Amino acid sequence: MLTRHLSAAARPADSSDIDGTWFDLVDGDAAERARAEAASGVRLPGRERLAGIELSNRVGIVDDVLRLGIPYFSPDDAAPPAPVGFVLTPRFLVSLRFAASPAFELAAERVRAAAPGTSTDAFVVLVQSIVADAADRMEAVAAEVGALSTRIFGGERRDTGLLRATLAEIGRVEARLARLRLSTTGLLRILLALREAPPAWVGQPALARLHAAQKDLEVLGEFDSQLTDKLQFLLDAVLGFINIDQNDVIKILTVASVVSIPPVILAGIWGMNFDHMPELHLPHAYPLALAAIVSSMVLPLAWFKRRGWM
Incomplete structure (x- = not known):
């Protein structure tokens, strides 16, 4: 134009x-x-x-x-x-x-x-x-x-x-x-x-x-x-x-992986099929094992929180 x-x-x-x-x-x-x-x-x-x-x-x-x-x-x-x-x-x-x-x-x-x-x-x-x-x-x-x-x-x-x-x-x-x-x-x-x-x-x-x-x-x-x-x-x-944000996600995954290690170890030990395991014959062995597994998760979480890592 x-x-x-x-x-x-x-x-x-x-x-x-x-x-x-x-x-x-x-x-x-x-x-x-x-x-x-x-x-x-x-x-x-x-x-x-x-x-x-x-x-x-x-x-x-x-x-x-x-x-x-x-x-x-x-x-x-x-x-x-x-x-x-x-x-x-x-x-x-x-x-x-x-x-x-x-x-x-x-x-x-x-x-x-x-x-x-x-x-x-x-x-x-x-x-x-x-x-x-x-x-x-x-x-x-x-x-x-x-x-x-x-x-x-x-x-x-x-x-x-x-x-x-x-x-x-x-x-x-x-x-x-x-x-x-x-x-x-x-x-x-x-x-x-x-x-x-x-x-x-x-x-x-x-x-x-x-x-x-x-x-x-x-x-x-x-x-x-x-x-x-x-x-x-x-x-x-x-x-x-x-x-x-990515570091926060990594931190959560790291905490979750660390917290899950103790209960997995305990469950693995008590899940082995040996004939002589003294813990199996203790009174209330099952609830005691569950309490130990839960405690192994709670104690690391409490420690991380106290240190300010969460």
């Missing part, structure tokens, strides 16, 4: 020769790509080139045409990462993506309302919208991490089923955070490269706003590191509780 966004300051015309026009191509077919190329006057890169992780595929400028790419961009918390590309000229901005994204929808609203005068202004608004969306999503992840911490260390009973569910939840949250990290890291790298060697037609005000967005991304990177460390701590805590 090809969408053309005009600023509020642009003239209401059907022609494409308006400075500051933004063409947004979402999973476009060959015909839509051809229309975007004809309107902007530039050749658009394919998905395979945008997905390349080498820096030469992410940033390049030829004949006043700036091509930027993010190989792994997470449009939302559900969709898998896909490449995103930007083609920026002094007059037009073309974005290439392959899934719907709330960040681009927010940018479209801001472009229509903020009246950017140039294509660079539209690109800055788009970058700022992506940063704002990433910040909101990272705040949501932080809230989920806090809820996980409360669930793990709260007062509720930590049974095996709860621990397993929590372990799966930690994996899901970490996957969301990893996809978001790929997006912010990719955007940060193209901003760093753009600020190191900006085209002559990119003004200082736009570079200053991009520098502010870069600082925001660096802060998000630090916040991401904190959340990653917190998730690792929660993962270690859950595995520790599971290990404690």
Whole structure:
């Protein structure tokens, strides 16, 4: 789908020769790509080139045409990462993506309302919208991490089923955070490269706003590191509780095996078929044998309890 966004300051015309026009191509077919190329006057890169992780595929400028790419961009918390590309000229901005994204929808609203005068202004608004969306999503992840911490260390009973569910939840949250990290890291790298060697037609005000967005991304990177460390701590805590539960089971089995040894020995001795066994001829030999067997079980249990092993 090809969408053309005009600023509020642009003239209401059907022609494409308006400075500051933004063409947004979402999973476009060959015909839509051809229309975007004809309107902007530039050749658009394919998905395979945008997905390349080498820096030469992410940033390049030829004949006043700036091509930027993010190989792994997470449009939302559900969709898998896909490449995103930007083609920026002094007059037009073309974005290439392959899934719907709330960040681009927010940018479209801001472009229509903020009246950017140039294509660079539209690109800055788009970058700022992506940063704002990433910040909101990272705040949501932080809230989920806090809820996980409360669930793990709260007062509720930590049974095996709860621990397993929590372990799966930690994996899901970490996957969301990893996809978001790929997006912010990719955007940060193209901003760093753009600020190191900006085209002559990119003004200082736009570079200053991009520098502010870069600082925001660096802060998000630090916040991401904190959340990653917190998730690792929660993962270690859950595995520790599971290990404690397993140790409790082993301890119970060990106590049961130790307690069962004396009665088995006594029953084995008195169950032997010898002709001369003095105990067999004692008065009340049977109840005495039962009492001895029970005592051989109770005494070890009492000893374990006194030592605090149970």
